[in-house]
Amino acid sequence: MRLYQITELEQLTGIKAHTIRIWEKRYNLIEPDRTSTNYRRYNDEQVKKLLNVSTLLSNGYKISKIAALTEKDIHGKVFELNSSNNEDIICKNFINDLVKAMISFDEPAFEKTYSAVINRFGLFDAMLNVFYPLLNNIGLLWSINNVSPAQEHFASCLLKRKIMSATDGLPLAKNKKKKFLLLLVPGELHEISLLFANYIIRSKGCETIYLGQDVPYENISVVLKQIKPNFILTFFTTPKDEKAIYSDIKKNLHLGESIKLLVSGSSVTTQYLKDKLGAHIISHPKDLLTFL
DNA sequence: CCGTTGTAAAGTGAACCTAA
DNA sequence: TTAGGTTCACTTTACAACGG
Numbered sequence: 169m170r171l172y173q174i175t176e177l178e179q180l181t182g183i184k185a186h187t188i189r190i191w192e193k194r195y196n197l198i199e200p201d202r203t204s205t206n207y208r209r210y211n212d213e214q215v216k217k218l219l220n221v222s223t224l225l226s227n228g229y230k231i232s233k234i235a236a237l238t239e240k241d242i243h244g245k246v247f248e249l250n251s252s253n254n255e256d257i258i259c260k261n262f263i264n265d266l267v268k269a270m271i272s273f274d275e276p277a278f279e280k281t282y283s284a285v286i287n288r289f290g291l292f293d294a295m296l297n298v299f300y301p302l303l304n305n306i307g308l309l310w311s312i313n314n315v316s317p318a319q320e321h322f323a324s325c326l327l328k329r330k331i332m333s334a335t336d337g338l339p340l341a342k343n344k345k346k347k348f349l350l351l352l353v354p355g356e357l358h359e360i361s362l363l364f365a366n367y368i369i370r371s372k373g374c375e376t377i378y379l380g381q382d383v384p385y386e387n388i389s390v391v392l393k394q395i396k397p398n399f400i401l402t403f404f405t406t407p408k409d410e411k412a413i414y415s416d417i418k419k420n421l422h423l424g425e426s427i428k429l430l431v432s433g434s435s436v437t438t439q440y441l442k443d444k445l446g447a448h449i450i451s452h453p454k455d456l457l458t459f460l
Numbered sequence: 461c462c463g464t465t466g467t468a469a470a471g472t473g474a475a476c477c478t479a480a
Numbered sequence: 481t482t483a484g485g486t487t488c489a490c491t492t493t494a495c496a497a498c499g500g
Contacts, residue, residue, distance in 0.1 A: 173483090173484085174483095174484070174485095175483080175484085185484080189484095189485075189486085193486090193487095207483095207484065207485080208484085208485085
């Protein structure tokens with residue numbers, strides 16, 4: 169079983185490490201094992217408990233009251249809350265449920281929550297309201313080390329599969345005038361946003377050519393010549409400043425006048441690429457919808 | 461009834477130490 | 481050098497008690 173350090177717990181639950189320690193001290197809320205050097209190490213059950221606690225907390229329960237409850241009571245209360253009607257709370261509960269399923273590699277539970285989310289929001293709003301926040305929570309989109317812990321991997325693989333099958337279910341492109349090429353350049357590894365963008369574009373009836381991640385620059389040139397897309401959409405999520413991104417694009421991507429570049433991702437926060445390359449900056453999935 | 465005061469709970473900040 | 485641990489003191493908030 170994987171053990172978590174307190175900062176990871178902070179990430180997963182959104183509760184400050186300091187606060188977690190204080191709760192431990194004042195209420196014995198969660199008493200983790202310690203390393204030989206006295207560092208706290210939390211197990212899956214403890215993470216789940218804290219997720220439940222955070223759910224109750226955001227529903228107006230006092231920490232002192234929560235701390236007095238048994239594990240079973242906490243579970244019961246959280247279960248009741250899932251039938252509440254407040255949008256924010258529902259999202260938060262969904263996210264917590266998904267994190268819980270994820271850390272215990274519980275695919276059926278993940279599927280169950282996934283279906284509930286989709287039923288409620290549809291794929292588009294589910295992505296915005298639940299799955300992006302989830303991925304942010306687990307540090308996936310902004311992860312610095314490109315080796316994801318197994319649980320992140322598990323969750324992102326499931327999500328990818330879901331988006332792909334949703335995309336497959338869409339009718340074929342009707343609008344042949346707009347052809348999009350979607351890809352990630354070498355070094356960019358987080359494919360989910362790209363898959364989601366693919367879904368959005370396809371759902372608007374436009375044609376897409378999906379190349380996925382880690383496409384060598386030589387291959388891109390070949391594809392460009394052959395299929396002549398109207399637009400290229402790509403994401404930059406690995407931390408890198410925009411000047412470096414610019415020079416990479418300038419050096420490696422030879423776009424003619426006829427191809428418009430669309431860029432997005434957490435590393436693209438300014439208008440720099442727009443000024444330098446005339447690129448269209450997508451800072452939110454809704455921007456993409458507007459663009460279409 | 462309403463403003464004031466007291467108090468406990470909850471969370472935060474800072475200092476200082478040790479481990480990684 | 482940074483992350484994590486402990487402790488104390490502080491601020492903020494909620495709420496009950498009080499007195500006019």
